[in-house]
Amino acid sequence: MTGYSIFSLARNALRGHRDWPRAWRDPAPKPRYDVVIIGGGGHGLATAYYLAKNHGIGNVAVLEKGWLGGGNTGRNTTIVRSNYLHKPNAQFYEHSLKLWEGLSRDLNYNVMFSQRGVVNLAHSDAQMDAHGRRGNAMRLNGIDAVLLDREAVRAIVPDLDFSARARFPIYGALLQPRGGTARHDAVAWGYARGADARGVDIIQNCEVTGIKREGGTVVGVETSRGTIMAGKVGLAVAGHSGHVAAMAGLRLPIETHLLQAAVTEPLKPVLDTVVTSGAAHVYVSQSDKGELVFGGDLDFYNSYAQRGNLPAISHFTTALLALFPRFSRLRMLRSWGGVMDMTMDGSPIIGKTPLANFYIDGGWCYGGFKPDHLSVLRSARPCRVQLWRRRDADAAGPDDFVRRRMGRLYLSPRQPKGGASRILAAPRRLPRLVNGPARHLDS
C-alpha cells in the first residue's frame, strides 16, 4: 500500500497525479474464505479491517451488492458524538469517539474528522434542567460537556432566532466540544484501503441472494457471482438486515424505516458547529463544500425504497427555518433517503445469532455512523458487556445477553429444521407491533 504523506502528495503532484496506484483491488471472488462479510458499508468494512489488523485474519471477503459506502454510510449526515445520559451508552460511544480521534492516523487516510462541537438546544426551563442532568452525567463518565446559557449560545450560533417572537425560544444548550462531523465516504474508502492492503478481498457488485446452511450452521452464501463457502459469515447490511437474515431462516426483531436528509446550495461559512434541537426535531451542520446539511426524524412507515416522501422533508425544513429564519433564502440542492434498521428497543444487536458461524451487526438505525469501528468482530466484547449491564443485569454474561435478545428470533418454517431450533425455544409468533418502532430518546 502506498503511504499517503506530504511527500507522496508532492511527488505525485509533480507527475500530474497520473501514477497513484488503485486504493484497493477489484478481485474475483474465491470459492472459499475464512470469513465472508455481507455489506460494504462502514460496519462491514471496519469489521474486515480489524479482523485483519487486530486478529491476523486476512482470508476475508466483503461482499457488496452495489458500491462501497452506497448504503447509509454514504447517505448519513456524519454527526459523531458521545453526549449520552446513561452510563453504558456514554461509555460505548465515548470509546468510539476516542477511536475517531486517532482514525485518520490509524488508516493513513484523512477521514476529515472535525471536532467542531455538537450543540443541543434547550427551549424551556425543563429542557435546561434535563440538559444539566445529562451534562453532569457525562462529566461523571469522563466526557466533556458544557452547559451554555442563552448568551453563550448566541456567541456560538448568532444566526439562531433570538427574537421575542421566536417559535422555539433559546434558553441555553448543552455543548459537547469534542463532538463533530467526519467525511462519510472517506471512512468507507479508508477502511477499504486498509483492509485490502492486509489481504481482504473487497468485492463490489456482488449481491448475496441466499445463505447456505447445514442444519444449524451457516456454511456459505449464494451470490450474483456464484457460491462462496465460508468458515464464518457476518451480516452488516443495516436496513436490509431483515430480508438477508431471512435467507438464513432467521426473523429479526428489526424493522426497516426511511430516514431522509437534505442539503442547501453551498454558501460561505456561516455555521461552525453542529446544532440540534430535540424539540423541533431537526439538526444542521455545514459541510466542507459549504452546503448546509440537515435532517430530522424517520418516516414512520416501513419501506425498503431508498427515497422518502414530502411530509418528513417539509417537517424538518420548517423546523430549520423556525430556528434559523435567515436560511429561508437558500435553495435546497437535493434530498435523499436511507433505509434504517430499527430495533424495538432502539439498541443495536452485535454478536452471535442462534445459527452457528453466523454473526450480526445491525439495528443501529440513525446512530450507526459514529460507532462504525465498533463493529461486530472487532472489540465487540467490551461493548456487549456494556449493553448487557444496561439491559439484562441478571443474565449470566454478555453472550447470554445477546442470546436472550435473540430469543425474539425464530426459524422460519420455510427453512430446513436445524440445530438452531434446538438452541432456542421458538416463540409461536413475534410480538405484535402496537405502537410502532422505538424512538431514540437520545439517552
Ligand SMILES: Cc1cc2nc3c(=O)[nH]c(=O)nc-3n(C[C@H](O)[C@H](O)[C@H](O)COP(=O)(O)OP(=O)(O)OC[C@H]3O[C@@H](n4cnc5c(N)ncnc54)[C@H](O)[C@@H]3O)c2cc1C
Ligand atoms: C439520512 C441519514 C442520516 C444519518 N445520520 C447519522 C449521523 O449523523 N450520525 C450517525 O452516527 N449515524 C447516522 N445515520 C445512520 C448511519 O448512516 C448508519 O447507522 C450506518 O451508516 C450504518 O452502517 P452499515 O455499514 O451498517 O450500513 P450501510 O452503510 O447501509 O451498509 C450496508 C451495505 O450492505 C449492502 N447490502 C445490502 N444487502 C446486500 C446483499 N444482499 N448483498 C450484498 N450487499 C448488500 C448495501 O448495499 C450497503 O452498502 C444516518 C443515516 C441516514 C440514512
